[in-house]
Amino acid sequence: MPGLYFEDFEVGCQFRHELGRTVSEADNTMFSLMSLNPQPLHIDAAFSEGTEWGQRLFNSLFTLAIMIGMTVQDTTFGTTIGNLGMSEVRFPKPVFHGDTLRAETLIISKRESKSRPDAGLVEFEHHCFNQHGTLVASCRRMGLMRKRPNEKAT
Numbered sequence: 001m002p003g004l005y006f007e008d009f010e011v012g013c014q015f016r017h018e019l020g021r022t023v024s025e026a027d028n029t030m031f032s033l034m035s036l037n038p039q040p041l042h043i044d045a046a047f048s049e050g051t052e053w054g055q056r057l058f059n060s061l062f063t064l065a066i067m068i069g070m071t072v073q074d075t076t077f078g079t080t081i082g083n084l085g086m087s088e089v090r091f092p093k094p095v096f097h098g099d100t101l102r103a104e105t106l107i108i109s110k111r112e113s114k115s116r117p118d119a120g121l122v123e124f125e126h127h128c129f130n131q132h133g134t135l136v137a138s139c140r141r142m143g144l145m146r147k148r149p150n151e152k153a154t
Contacts, residue, residue: 003072003079005148006110006120015105019070022100023058031062058095063137067128070103081119081144089139093130100131108140118147 032042040047041057048056064086095101108123122145128137 003075003077004145005079006122006145007148009107009110009122009145011107011109013107015071015074017070017074017103017105019073020100020102021066021070023062023066023095023097025056025097027062028056028058028097032059035059035061037061053094053096055096058097058099060091060095060137063091063095063101063128064089064139066101067103067126067137067139068141070101070128071105071124071126075105075124076143076145079146081146084121084142084144086142087140089137091137093134093136095130095136099136101128101136102131103128113144116144119144120147121145 029043032039037059039059041051041053042059043056045056048054104127106125106127108125110120110122113119113121122143124141124143126137126139126141127135130136
């Protein structure tokens with residue numbers, strides 16, 4: 001299913017995204033090392049056992065990426081021009097290896113683009129929950145969205 005165009009979004013509309021993702025040790029280690037983040041909380045089991053968590057934490061930037069990625073199929077697949085920014089990024093609870101993540105989205109605002117007549121701005125508020133329903137991440141994201149193409153008669 002293609003994503004929604006600017007005109008399709010309504011302020012206050014909520015999405016409960018069905019696509020979920022169980023995160024693994026391999027995901028965490030690979031992402032941390034690929035992003036040049038050698039934080040021992042992510043990649044060193046012995047170090048992490050001595051912390052208040054007692055185990056490695058899943059990389060929060062990967063959690064953010066997964067949360068937004070889980071929303072694409074229902075909202076912006078093929079209709080976004082680009083992300084303009086993210087704000088209010090929060091990680092209220094940790095994510096651990098083996099957790100299964102799910103996402104929800106609320107449409108906060110929308111407005112016509114002042115510089116692009118073929119686009120509009122949509123503000124998304126994303127929430128990510130683990131398998132226990134605990135909120136583990138949230139953010140606001142401003143997307144530049146395509147307007148529905150004009151249908152031309154042939």
